[in-house]
Amino acid sequence: MTDTANTKQLILDMTRQIIQEDGLQAISMRELGKRLALSRGAVYVYFKNKEDLLAYVTTENFYALKDQLENNISHATNSREIAFQILNTFYTFGIENQEYYQLMFLNQWDSTQHEDLHAAAKTVFGVFFKNFKKLDGLQGKIQKSPELLSSMASSMILGLVELNTSGHLEAEKGLNDPLKVIYSFIDLIFV
The missing domain is CATH 1.10.357.10 (Tetracycline Repressor, domain 2)
Known part of the structure; x- marks a missing residue:
């Protein structure tokens, strides 16, 4: 798996984890970046x-x-x-x-x-x-x-x-x- 595909999958996996643990309202690009040690802008590379x-x-x-x-x-x-x-x-x-x-x-x-x-x-x-x-x-x-x-x-x-x-x-x-x-x-x- 390429780094790009790997990062995208990590974002998706973390999204699912947040939804399971904290609900839909807890999803934000900032929170995803924080939990994955990515800049908020990096998350936008994969999802608009x-x-x-x-x-x-x-x-x-x-x-x-x-x-x-x-x-x-x-x-x-x-x-x-x-x-x-x-x-x-x-x-x-x-x-x-x-x-x-x-x-x-x-x-x-x-x-x-x-x-x-x-x-x-x-x-x-x-x-x-x-x-x-x-x-x-x-x-x-x-x-x-x-x-x-x-x-x-x-x-x-x-x-x-x-x-x-x-x-x-x-x-x-x-x-x-x-x-x-x-x-x-x-x-x-x-x-």
């Missing part, structure tokens, strides 16, 4: 600004989520398991990576400035679509088009993660068991 840095990290996270989805789905043996892996993997990723989830799904990224990020995000939706399309040919018929089902599933999981994150998974709302909600949604998918 904080937004550019976080967009890069977010792009990596979309690809990591896509890889997790594909890996977990590849072990499924029937249509209900495929649907479960799509929903549960997406949900678990959101719960286990809340700071990154916020960047990925709650931050508005300009598609003209962050084309790579938007392309990476589309790969996640593509995994949803491809596998929901595959379900229609397996046991049981799905009631909605793969496009609509992909949108509905991602919206449901995004909402479920948000409810969990904000502490609103109360029993009186029927939300105290996220897996039960996921299985109930799967029941709605099939005729």
Whole structure:
């Protein structure tokens, strides 16, 4: 690895460490330079600004989520398991990576400035679509088009993660068991 690539990777690794330890609000070019013994200006050699840095990290996270989805789905043996892996993997990723989830799904990224990020995000939706399309040919018929089902599933999981994150998974709302909600949604998918 060249010094340039090595330094860039060190900046990315330190960014992730700061996010994990102190949250998104602690990220600054100055803090990164300080922790890595680089001048603040040196960090700007690799990333235009904080937004550019976080967009890069977010792009990596979309690809990591896509890889997790594909890996977990590849072990499924029937249509209900495929649907479960799509929903549960997406949900678990959101719960286990809340700071990154916020960047990925709650931050508005300009598609003209962050084309790579938007392309990476589309790969996640593509995994949803491809596998929901595959379900229609397996046991049981799905009631909605793969496009609509992909949108509905991602919206449901995004909402479920948000409810969990904000502490609103109360029993009186029927939300105290996220897996039960996921299985109930799967029941709605099939005729």
